Amino acid sequence: MRACTINAAAIPFVAILLLFAIAGCPSSPAAVGTSCDLGVPTAGGDGVTISSPALECAGGLCLQEGSGPALCSAECGSDDDCSNHAAASTSGCHSGFTCRTTTAFGVYACRRLCVCRDSLPATPACQGTL
Numbered sequence: 001m002r003a004c005t006i007n008a009a010a011i012p013f014v015a016i017l018l019l020f021a022i023a024g025c026p027s028s029p030a031a032v033g034t035s036c037d038l039g040v041p042t043a044g045g046d047g048v049t050i051s052s053p054a055l056e057c058a059g060g061l062c063l064q065e066g067s068g069p070a071l072c073s074a075e076c077g078s079d080d081d082c083s084n085h086a087a088a089s090t091s092g093c094h095s096g097f098t099c100r101t102t103t104a105f106g107v108y109a110c111r112r113l114c115v116c117r118d119s120l121p122a123t124p125a126c127q128g129t130l
Contacts, residue, residue: 032114033085033093034072036062048103050113063113065102065120068092073114082114093118101126 030036038051039062046066050073054062059074069092076082076099085097093116101110103124110126 030057030072031085032057032059032072032074032082032097033116035092036070036072038062038064038070050103050106050108052107059114061108061113063102063115065115068116068119071116076112076114085114092116 034057036051036054036057038049040049040051042049042064048066049064049070051062051070053060054072056062057072057074059072061073061075062070063073064070071093074081079097079099082097082099085093095117097114098117098120099112100115100120101124102113102115103109104126110124
């Protein structure tokens with residue numbers, strides 16, 4: 001009879017497969033409108049705070065307008081790009097999302113993002129066409 005042996009190099013590979021089987025796959029990133037963590041304290045008011053990268057958000061952005069809730073966002077070209085969003089009951093945004101500029105300063109200056117229609121701030125003055 002032949003003895004059964006285990007190749008020592010295969011043990012780490014089998015252990016990793018077992019770990020993934022037990023832990024399962026990580027959850028998918030959250031849709032536009034899902035609550036997110038900016039990672040910094042904000043003063044509220046009329047300002048816009050954008051945190052990027054926001055790994056918990058599918059669009060990679062966490063956005064807070066004024067003193068409203070921080071919600072997952074994404075860059076967009078039209079309102080249709082913002083249609084894949086969290087339900088109003090879980091997002092805190094009851095009027096849906098629109099695609100527009102939110103700030104004229106910083107990395108996201110004059111770039112269009114998905115924002116909640118509930119309390120839209122004034123559109124910033126941006127140079128050129130969007």
